[in-house]
Amino acid sequence: MDSLMEIERVDSAAEPENEPPPEARPARLKGNPPPTFNWAIYADATLAGLSALIPIPFIDSLFEEYFRRRMIHTIAHQRSRALHPAAVRALNQNPLMSSARKLLTLPLTLTIGLLVRLSRKLLYFLSIRRAVNLLTYYWRRAYLLDYMVRQGHLSAQESAAAAVAALDAVLVQSGSGPFRWLAQHVVNHTPHVIRTLWHARHGQEDPPMLTIRAELAARWPALSDYLATLARRYDEQFETMHRLSRLRRQHHYALHGQLQEG
Numbered sequence: 001m002d003s004l005m006e007i008e009r010v011d012s013a014a015e016p017e018n019e020p021p022p023e024a025r026p027a028r029l030k031g032n033p034p035p036t037f038n039w040a041i042y043a044d045a046t047l048a049g050l051s052a053l054i055p056i057p058f059i060d061s062l063f064e065e066y067f068r069r070r071m072i073h074t075i076a077h078q079r080s081r082a083l084h085p086a087a088v089r090a091l092n093q094n095p096l097m098s099s100a101r102k103l104l105t106l107p108l109t110l111t112i113g114l115l116v117r118l119s120r121k122l123l124y125f126l127s128i129r130r131a132v133n134l135l136t137y138y139w140r141r142a143y144l145l146d147y148m149v150r151q152g153h154l155s156a157q158e159s160a161a162a163a164v165a166a167l168d169a170v171l172v173q174s175g176s177g178p179f180r181w182l183a184q185h186v187v188n189h190t191p192h193v194i195r196t197l198w199h200a201r202h203g204q205e206d207p208p209m210l211t212i213r214a215e216l217a218a219r220w221p222a223l224s225d226y227l228a229t230l231a232r233r234y235d236e237q238f239e240t241m242h243r244l245s246r247l248r249r250q251h252h253y254a255l256h257g258q259l260q261e262g
Contacts, residue, residue: 049135087160135183136176166237
């Protein structure tokens with residue numbers, strides 16, 4: 001969650017707390033609009049974000065992790081695209097913390113993490129704020145994952161690493177934009193979150209989820225300018241990362257050839 005903490009700082013600095021509703025903003029889209037809203041692309045992202053409202057330490061993280069990992073598989077299935085195993089591994093790992101570091105810091109992480117989570121549950125407004133940040137993060141992540149899948153960037157090992165690096169860069173650098181107001185609205189109107197998440201875990205949608213689905217579908221056209229900007233930023237990052245990856249491979253092959261000749 002180190003990367004998410006950085007994203008929360010970016011959002012807090014870039015976005016006002018009470019942002020006007022998306023439809024109140026003038027549309028400025030001049031390129032091709034994003035695809036039509038598809039709830040299946042954003043359902044797991046919504047559930048991962050709402051997991052922060054679970055008032056039980058560590059259970060909230062378990063639900064979040066489950067839906068976060070399921071996102072890419074659901075999106076690829078919706079688009080009928082295959083995923084390269086390297087892409088899945090890269091998306092499921094935390095690039096800021098190695099496995100060895102996790103094991104070494106596990107006792108401290110558990111102690112501090114428990115205290116932080118308990119304070120969040122005692123001060124519920126902190127959980128609400130975190131849920132808002134998570135929703136904006138995962139909605140943006142879902143949109144970009146869908147874009148990456150449709151571009152074929154996650155189907156080959158050669159492009160997967162550059163694609164995931166570009167994704168991480170855009171998520172950290174971009175603010176939540178109009179998603180923030182929508183996330184605040186959803187969080188404030190989602191009762192009985194444990195029941196909602198439990199039903200969703202078993203493939204069922206209760207009335208609150210149906211309401212969220214309708215809300216997102218209604219607001220989606222007003223998000224097209226912002227989403228197109230995210231896609232352009234991703235394209236720029238991907239081209240940079242992919243070019244660097246090619247240069248590293250060329251350097252590696254050249255060095256390997258020199259060693260063989262020597």
